[in-house]
Amino acid sequence: MSATANVTIHRSQFPEAVRCDLLKSLRARRVNHKFHYDSVKQTQKWLALHQVYSPTRNDADCRAIYQKGFATAAHKIKAKQVHVIGLGCGGGQKDTRLLKLLKAHGKDTFYTPCDVSTAMVLVARKTALAVLQEKNCFPFVCDLATANDLTVFFASRLTSHASRLLTFFGMIPNFEPQEILPKLASLVRPKDFLLFSANLSPGANYAAGMEKILPQYDNDLTRDWLMMFLLDLGIEKRDGKLKFEIEGGGSGLKRVAARFFFSRARQIKVDGDSFKFRCGESVRIFFSYRYTPERVLKVLASFGLEVCGQWIAKSQEEGVFLCQRK
Numbered sequence: 001m002s003a004t005a006n007v008t009i010h011r012s013q014f015p016e017a018v019r020c021d022l023l024k025s026l027r028a029r030r031v032n033h034k035f036h037y038d039s040v041k042q043t044q045k046w047l048a049l050h051q052v053y054s055p056t057r058n059d060a061d062c063r064a065i066y067q068k069g070f071a072t073a074a075h076k077i078k079a080k081q082v083h084v085i086g087l088g089c090g091g092g093q094k095d096t097r098l099l100k101l102l103k104a105h106g107k108d109t110f111y112t113p114c115d116v117s118t119a120m121v122l123v124a125r126k127t128a129l130a131v132l133q134e135k136n137c138f139p140f141v142c143d144l145a146t147a148n149d150l151t152v153f154f155a156s157r158l159t160s161h162a163s164r165l166l167t168f169f170g171m172i173p174n175f176e177p178q179e180i181l182p183k184l185a186s187l188v189r190p191k192d193f194l195l196f197s198a199n200l201s202p203g204a205n206y207a208a209g210m211e212k213i214l215p216q217y218d219n220d221l222t223r224d225w226l227m228m229f230l231l232d233l234g235i236e237k238r239d240g241k242l243k244f245e246i247e248g249g250g251s252g253l254k255r256v257a258a259r260f261f262f263s264r265a266r267q268i269k270v271d272g273d274s275f276k277f278r279c280g281e282s283v284r285i286f287f288s289y290r291y292t293p294e295r296v297l298k299v300l301a302s303f304g305l306e307v308c309g310q311w312i313a314k315s316q317e318e319g320v321f322l323c324q325r326k
């Protein structure tokens with residue numbers, strides 16, 4: 001592996017855009033999830049948390065549903081060259097397993113790990129280089145929620161004759177579906193495939209399923225990771241308490257939300273801007289929507305994405321969906 005990496009950075013993640021998004025989050029008292037992956041430290045904490053709590057790391061059956069989804073995609077794609085675009089690639093572990101399987105199917109593989117965090121993109125690149133040639137990897141930093149020209153960007157990057165396989169793994173829980181799905185759908189062209197995964201609420205009773213998965217969020221590792229955002233701004237642990245609860249969100253969906261409740265007044269400064277938090281006031285730090293397989297199908301269909309294969313873990317806590325444009 002070379003001592004340097006070429007990373008393309010979209011203007012949606014240029015410092016002035018990031019600063020503007022940060023001020024927006026603080027004014028609205030609702031933190032944009034991208035700020036939990038900003039620094040190298042946050043990236044490391046999230047990767048450690050993922051290692052402990054992610055079913056794909058600890059549940060062989062959950063890993064198997066991804067493998068089945070990957071194998072079906074590899075079977076359906078007839079082109080010899082496949083370009084995987086990992087949207088919100090994180091550490092790139094899932095995308096790399098996909099690239100390995102495509103390679104085992106005799107495909108020439110190309111990879112664009114795409115994430116809001118430069119650190120994540122570099123981790124994903126390193127992971128993928130175990131199974132991919134360096135010249136076929138095109139790390140890309142962008143904010144998927146705000147970049148409006150990605151269709152053109154990805155089209156310009158596409159290797160001629162290559163089929164495109166987009167991945168959107170574990171991303172949907174942290175976005176309002178009405179905001180991110182039109183953007184995701186616009187990136188999927190008629191012959192492309194999309195592999196999509198969602199964290200699910202297990203069992204027939206949606207509300208009871210949510211109670212069951214709450215400890216996956218309400219734990220020390222998650223608190224430690226989420227608190228990084230506030231601590232970096234100068235807020236201290238003793239300024240308040242982080243509380244998790246289940247609440248109704250958009251589109252009739254339920255989610256786990258984390259809010260920091262100030263137990264004393266606190267003022268912080270971000271460059272020239274000052275923010276005052278009163279005692280008793282709260283800031284929403286995080287949310288994670290949980291779907292059911294039926295709810296995934298319905299919400300994807302409403303944005304023109306048709307599911308042509310689905311694999312649900314025996315735990316019913318995670319599902320993988322292979323989609324195409326309707």
Ligand SMILES: C[S@@+](CC[C@H](N)C(=O)[O-])C[C@H]1O[C@@H](n2cnc3c(N)ncnc32)[C@H](O)[C@@H]1O
Nearest residue numbers: 034037088089090115116117143144145169170
């Ligand atoms: C829950 S992790 C999922 C990572 C990976 N796909 C996986 O399944 O392991 C969410 C990822 O989305 C990225 N992310 C969050 N907001 C984003 C945004 N607005 N645009 C692009 N990536 C974003 C984070 O940096 C993080 O790597």
